[in-house]
Amino acid sequence: MMAGTIEEYQRLFREATVSDQMKLFRLHVAIYLVVNIIWLALIMMGSITIEPSWAIYYSPVGWGLLIMVHYWFYVRGAENLCKLREETVVAKIK
Numbered sequence: 001m002m003a004g005t006i007e008e009y010q011r012l013f014r015e016a017t018v019s020d021q022m023k024l025f026r027l028h029v030a031i032y033l034v035v036n037i038i039w040l041a042l043i044m045m046g047s048i049t050i051e052p053s054w055a056i057y058y059s060p061v062g063w064g065l066l067i068m069v070h071y072w073f074y075v076r077g078a079e080n081l082c083k084l085r086e087e088t089v090v091a092k093i094k
Helices: 006-044 053-075 078-093
Strands: none
Touching: 006 053, 006 078, 053 078
């Protein structure tokens, strides 16, 4: 077995973290789509009535904004989060 450097470990750890965060993001989007398609279908079929009528968009819009935040901080920013954690660990070691 070949020993790697700490930099190589950090790079591989960051790549794995970014990959994991992308998988979680895709799951989040899939759940969002399923729930909101059912929600809007029930409203359009008349099974649910919401007053005022524009309030039916609270779930898709609000949750959609949260999905954008999820992507921005936890997928796009996953590598930076790893770096912050690494700095915290290094500071504790010193």
